[in-house]
Amino acid sequence: MKIGGFQPFSLSDFPDCVSAIVFTQGCNFRCPFCHNPSLVLPELFLPPIPEETIFTFLNERKNKLDGIVITGGEPTIQSDLIEFVKKIKELGYKVKLDTNGSNPEVVEKLIKHNLINYFALDIKAPWHKYAHLTGVETDIEAIKKTLMILLHSSIPCDFRLTYAKPLLNDEDIQEVQSYLPPNRSLTIQKFIQKNVLNPTLFI
């Protein structure tokens, strides 16, 4: 696992859990509003944190933490994600995974192996605006597949969208909300225009 950051304590990132956060290094998207460029642009990567450092910490905190959040970057592009999560689960922790939804097969595998307790899916935009809001040609069918997998799973999932004005407007938010059934809500995250990946789009 390429780990670009680690936060040892959080009360707000994993519902009902005291958690630590692992930030994976690397992402297949280039969302202009991304506020983690150092986890996305290879030229900004810091030397990765060794996995052993994380597991030493997790072994020592077994009775103090409930869960681990794996976020990024985009965790599902890491080839050894499943093995990494298995090792965390063996220590007795719950795991939350944040994803951009681009790798439904990985999400499916994680669910099949009963490795995830909580998901968060970041939906970036209405389908017709996806390439603009991700900064890359996006496989929309893959995102739709992940959305369906998570909607049909019994594992809790937050569906989130960052309201990156002026790239998105109120109609866009309504359209994305319409992708969810009436009993599921879209969490709108406030866009903070600070240290973003492509500031020129927000001038």
Ligand code: SF4
């Ligand atoms: S906001 Fe976009 S570019 Fe940044 S980590 Fe998430 S998916 Fe990757």
